[in-house]
Amino acid sequence: MSEENQANACQKHYETVCEARFDRIEETLNRIDVGIRGNGKPGIGTRLALVEESIKTQKWVSKAIVVAAIGLIVNCVLLLVK
Numbered sequence: 001m002s003e004e005n006q007a008n009a010c011q012k013h014y015e016t017v018c019e020a021r022f023d024r025i026e027e028t029l030n031r032i033d034v035g036i037r038g039n040g041k042p043g044i045g046t047r048l049a050l051v052e053e054s055i056k057t058q059k060w061v062s063k064a065i066v067v068a069a070i071g072l073i074v075n076c077v078l079l080l081v082k
Helices: 003-037 044-081
Strands: none
Touching: 003 044
């Protein structure tokens, strides 16, 4: 097979098989990129940061409630002892 025939066969294969697959891959990558970056809406990174901040706040509030409950129990015990 000559180089020209091989190049034509390669071009035809690209047009019939590869081009459509590459287009689908590009569309999929674009959708993934929109999900990550957000495209005008909060993306996955922003949403994850908000979730992490919320978890941090919930942990702090939980610890504060436990400390307040312990303080209340100690106060009740001290009142009963007096």
